[in-house]
Amino acid sequence: MARDDGGALADRARGAMLGLAIGDALGATVEFMTPREISAQYGVHERICGGGWLRLEAGEVTDDTTMTLALGEAWLRARGVPDAEACAQAFDAWMRAKPVDIGNTVRRGIVRWRLSGSTEAPLSSDAGNGATMRCLPVALACLGAAQQVTAYAALVQARVTHNNPLTDVATLCVVDMVQSALLGAGQHAIVERAEMLAAQCPEFDFHGRHCDNPSGYIVDTMRAVCQSMARHDGFRAVLTDVVNRGGDADTTGAIAGMVMGALCGERALPPAWVGALRPTVRAACISMATGLIELAPLCYPQPTRSVI
Numbered sequence: 001m002a003r004d005d006g007g008a009l010a011d012r013a014r015g016a017m018l019g020l021a022i023g024d025a026l027g028a029t030v031e032f033m034t035p036r037e038i039s040a041q042y043g044v045h046e047r048i049c050g051g052g053w054l055r056l057e058a059g060e061v062t063d064d065t066t067m068t069l070a071l072g073e074a075w076l077r078a079r080g081v082p083d084a085e086a087c088a089q090a091f092d093a094w095m096r097a098k099p100v101d102i103g104n105t106v107r108r109g110i111v112r113w114r115l116s117g118s119t120e121a122p123l124s125s126d127a128g129n130g131a132t133m134r135c136l137p138v139a140l141a142c143l144g145a146a147q148q149v150t151a152y153a154a155l156v157q158a159r160v161t162h163n164n165p166l167t168d169v170a171t172l173c174v175v176d177m178v179q180s181a182l183l184g185a186g187q188h189a190i191v192e193r194a195e196m197l198a199a200q201c202p203e204f205d206f207h208g209r210h211c212d213n214p215s216g217y218i219v220d221t222m223r224a225v226c227q228s229m230a231r232h233d234g235f236r237a238v239l240t241d242v243v244n245r246g247g248d249a250d251t252t253g254a255i256a257g258m259v260m261g262a263l264c265g266e267r268a269l270p271p272a273w274v275g276a277l278r279p280t281v282r283a284a285c286i287s288m289a290t291g292l293i294e295l296a297p298l299c300y301p302q303p304t305r306s307v308i
């Protein structure tokens with residue numbers, strides 16, 4: 001790509017990473033609440049103010065952001081696609097650092113690796129959203145890579161903790177959405193990608209009734225995110241809508257945030273939300289986004305060291 005396009009791309013990459021953190025921080029306050037409880041307590045919840053069941057400080061983030069940063073570090077260390085062992089080591093180091101929260105499937109996967117050395121979770125009916133929430137490094141660093149390299153990178157990190165076809169298709173879909181957004185697609189194109197997911201797997205159909213109180217089941221998560229993106233325009237409106245649905249609101253916020261943040265770029269993010277993130281989180285997101293997009297074959301078309 002021409003170097004003068006690089007500024008816009010870097011802005012979108014930072015927007016994606018900061019958008020993820022904003023959605024996580026905003027949603028964490030109301031995680032596990034119902035829309036009725038949120039409305040009684042906050043009216044419309046639209047302030048990054050901490051609290052919630054994790055008793056967070058204002059601007060603090062949860063596993064969605066910190067696991068993403070851990071996976072991103074593995075990419076920067078490998079200067080290319082981290083293999084399964086490198087992903088497992090990154091997640092293990094992340095868990096040893098005592099994150100504020102950790103999903104059951106993620107914990108089980110990391111413990112299995114510690115005990116057996118196996119980097120692949122067995123095929124399971126457990127279609128959790130933990131592999132999807134942390135996929136952003138793949139979208140950024142694989143921009144312009146061959147499709148099979150991107151798919152390999154998306155699934156090798158997923159497989160350490162998750163092995164379910166619904167989680168796989170959702171993870172690939174979110175990577176695809178972020179990459180389309182980075183390349184300047186409009187929101188309608190993102191919603192069309194969501195329609196493709198629903199056509200591929202009818203479980204993900206997001207039409208019809210309002211998807212409230214989404215669980216950590218990836219189908220519930222994606223239906224809420226896709227419905228918010230289909231029914232509302234722009235970063236602030238989509239993020240506000242999705243977190244006020246409650247349930248696993250930090251993860252719906254994180255996924256919607258990375259896609260919508262890639263669409264609008266850092267400069268168009270709501271300043272009050274960017275400013276409400278803890279300075280260390282903000283700095284880590286900006287630095288990681290910059291490091292990962294510099295690995296992207298689209299920016300620097302030398303061959304990325306690949307394990308496949």
Ligand SMILES: [Mg+2]
Nearest residue numbers: 062063064250
């Ligand atoms: Mg979380």
